[in-house]
Amino acid sequence: MVFTLGFSQEKNAAMPKVNLDSIVYKTAYGLRLGIDISKPIIGAFSDTYNGYEVVGDYRISKNFYLAAEIGFEKATTIEDYTNSTSKGSYLRIGFNYNNFENWLDMNNEIFTGVRYGLGIFEQRLNSYTPNANSTYFPSQSIENPMSESGLMAHWTELLLGIKVETFKNVFVSASVSYKILISVNDQKNFKSLSAPGFNRIFDSGTGFGFNYTLSYLIPFSKK
Amino acid sequence: MKRVSVLLLLCLAIFYNCEKDDFCTKNPVTPMLVLRLYDATNRDTIKSAKFLSIWAEGKDTISGYQSVTKDSIAIPLNSLTSETVYHFKINTLEGNLANNQIETFTIQYAPVHEFVSRSCGYRVLFNEVTFSSNNTWIQEFTPSTLTTIDNQNAAHVKIYH
Numbered sequence: 001m002v003f004t005l006g007f008s009q010e011k012n013a014a015m016p017k018v019n020l021d022s023i024v025y026k027t028a029y030g031l032r033l034g035i036d037i038s039k040p041i042i043g044a045f046s047d048t049y050n051g052y053e054v055v056g057d058y059r060i061s062k063n064f065y066l067a068a069e070i071g072f073e074k075a076t077t078i079e080d081y082t083n084s085t086s087k088g089s090y091l092r093i094g095f096n097y098n099n100f101e102n103w104l105d106m107n108n109e110i111f112t113g114v115r116y117g118l119g120i121f122e123q124r125l126n127s128y129t130p131n132a133n134s135t136y137f138p139s140q141s142i143e144n145p146m147s148e149s150g151l152m153a154h155w156t157e158l159l160l161g162i163k164v165e166t167f168k169n170v171f172v173s174a175s176v177s178y179k180i181l182i183s184v185n186d187q188k189n190f191k192s193l194s195a196p197g198f199n200r201i202f203d204s205g206t207g208f209g210f211n212y213t214l215s216y217l218i219p220f221s222k223k
Numbered sequence: 224m225k226r227v228s229v230l231l232l233l234c235l236a237i238f239y240n241c242e243k244d245d246f247c248t249k250n251p252v253t254p255m256l257v258l259r260l261y262d263a264t265n266r267d268t269i270k271s272a273k274f275l276s277i278w279a280e281g282k283d284t285i286s287g288y289q290s291v292t293k294d295s296i297a298i299p300l301n302s303l304t305s306e307t308v309y310h311f312k313i314n315t316l317e318g319n320l321a322n323n324q325i326e327t328f329t330i331q332y333a334p335v336h337e338f339v340s341r342s343c344g345y346r347v348l349f350n351e352v353t354f355s356s357n358n359t360w361i362q363e364f365t366p367s368t369l370t371t372i373d374n375q376n377a378a379h380v381k382i383y384h
Binding site: 193 | 247250251252253255279282285299300301302303307336337338339340341342343344345346347
């Protein structure tokens with residue numbers, strides 16, 4: 001921070017070049033685009049999950065990045081008495097703040113971030129067994145799917161993560177997020193047990209998520 | 224320092240939200256039919272039925288209701304049909320088959336499935352309930368209809384015998 005201040009002061013004052021006793025290490029500014037590689041891998045091994053996510057961020061100052069993710073998720077929730085699937089697209093938009101002071105011209109990050117999330121999805125109740133809690137008159141599973149589309153979920157997110165530049169302009173990032181639901185639509189006579197981009201909706205209206213992404217920086221300038 | 228505090232905040236948030244909705248703590252989810260037995264002459268007095276056995280039409284005796292003395296009965300309704308026929312047997316002496324008095328009590332209803340929660344799933348409510356009886360040892364009961372059975376906090380039917 002002291003570095004930038006010194007630097008900008010020098011520029012603004014348009015003073016003749018003075019010999020600073022240090023070298024200014026410039027880092028790249030630009031658009032970083034990538035994909036979440038954890039979601040297709042989980043999808044390949046899981047019968048109940050499919051998901052894809054594209055991530056991007058744009059550096060706006062030394063430590064601030066505008067960030068957004070868009071994705072598609074289909075998740076089946078199997079509970080004792082219900083089996084339901086939510087399927088749809090989502091968008092998360094917000095910013096990241098880098099807390100990490102880099103050495104030299106390194107460009108790694110330990111970041112915190114906030115997001116606003118919006119998911120539009122279809123919820124389908126695949127089957128259910130009424131909880132008659134009676135062994136004398138056992139209930140039967142009802143395979144009569146009902147679905148409702150055009151449901152929406154809004155939420156906010158707090159993120160914590162790291163980004164490491166492994167090769168020039170190639171970044172590997174891992175982050176966890178804590179989600180707080182603002183609102184969600186429920187299917188008639190049912191409840192949205194999970195929402196795309198939000199994952200499982202806990203009773204308290206909260207959720208968790210994680211990302212493992214691989215991204216490439218398209219550098220626009222160096223500052 | 225800032226980093227540590229953010230981490231702490233996140234941890235706190237995670238632990239704060241470790242409330243579980245994995246277990247259904249609501250019991251029972253689907254209400255049972257509750258009957259209370261009263262004296263037919265002294266109508267405010269509870270009167271137990273002796274050597275009471277209960278079974279539904281075409282089924283075995285319900286465990287817990289095999290020749291017992293009870294003044295209150297909680298029995299399940301068949302959620303797959305719109306009618307449950309119960310037989311209530313009482314006696315004056317154990318094993319004296321000749322003195323068996325068997326009452327046929329029929330409950331008719333419209334079962335409705337209502338979503339409760341993730342862990343409890345759906346419960347069954349019984350609407351438009353009608354009771355009927357062949358009046359052997361039960362002299363009277365009230366009420367004969369109910370709009371809904373959606374809980375079992377209190378007796379649904381008072382039986383006088």
